[in-house]
Amino acid sequence: MKTPASISALAAALLLALAPVTASAGPSLMRGPGSGPGPSVADSWSWPLNPRPAVVRGFDPPARPWLSGHRGVDLRAAYDAAPVTSPAAGTVSFVGVVVDRPVITVDHGNGLRSSFEAVRSVLGAGAAVEEGDVLGWILPGHCGPEPCIHWGVRRGEAYLNPMAFVTDLRPSILLPPKDPAPG
Template identity: 60%
Template sequence: MKTPVLLAAILLLPASVASVGTGVPLAPITTGATARAAGPGQAGMPTTAARPGARASWQWPLAPRPEVLRGFDPPPKPWLSGHRGVDLGTAGAGTEVHAPAAGTVSFAGVVVDRPVITIDHGGGLRSSFEPVESTLPQGAAVAAGQVIGTVLPGHCPPAQCLHWGVRDGGDYVNPLQFVLDLRPSILLPLAGGP
């Protein structure tokens, strides 16, 4: 590849292709069949075609922008084990969790042994966070960016993290598609090039 073409290819890559913090590869991910590819030291992330027009539209649930400690890695079959969300690094217990988009609290309680809060954003989209202590009752309206609770210890020991999952209808989808533009880059020929 000629040097100007290579340089143009690098300059056209979106910022979302850059590292999210731990070398977790970013790829367009929604529902459907998955293909796994992981290099040494990378968490395997399934890849499928992105929804038409999928782009970043929500905000991160933690501020400042957190490190992604573990990526989205759903199982090939719904009944198998997998990672149906992302784990985001926090400053520790007590870190504020913000609503990534406006919605209504559809659940606030304990699931198995962890406190969970779920927000229904409408259109079939629901996001869940754990372990999060919240005083918001079921049915409470929340605005984008509003504090919905605080992180409790217990997930990702010894580091502290927040697990963020998103469902679109009955399917788990990659939460990162709502805060990063995960669409593939398209390289165009340079004017006057071969």
């Protein structure tokens, strides 16, 4: 029969054994792109609009792939027909209309692809782009009267939060105050 102390010790050992896996898998999936299994802040991308845009609608993925949700972010542009730039180097993999919106997709390698809608582009599939190169120009209508784009990022078939590639989304940690110096 196991005692409460032995059960607590077993639970503590299990938590310690799993801690490195949780720590390495969790935050790395919340940051920008990198070469390892998860993204890395050190390799972060640039914003696709200049100046830095406001987020009109945030990332709200569905609980299941077939459910409705918002699989990217909507970014407000400073003006109509603003240029949309590539957030990282890559190759244009798609330019066309999806449903009723013009879309451009850039393959950044390592399974990462970013897509932008509604964007008019003169580029074609196969075009190489560097970070900051103009992909196209915003078309009206995605956010009503406000000029904006929808930016989505995928790794394989999984949608990722695009904000994680341009900002550090790790939670803030409040540390206790330092003890005042003795008198």
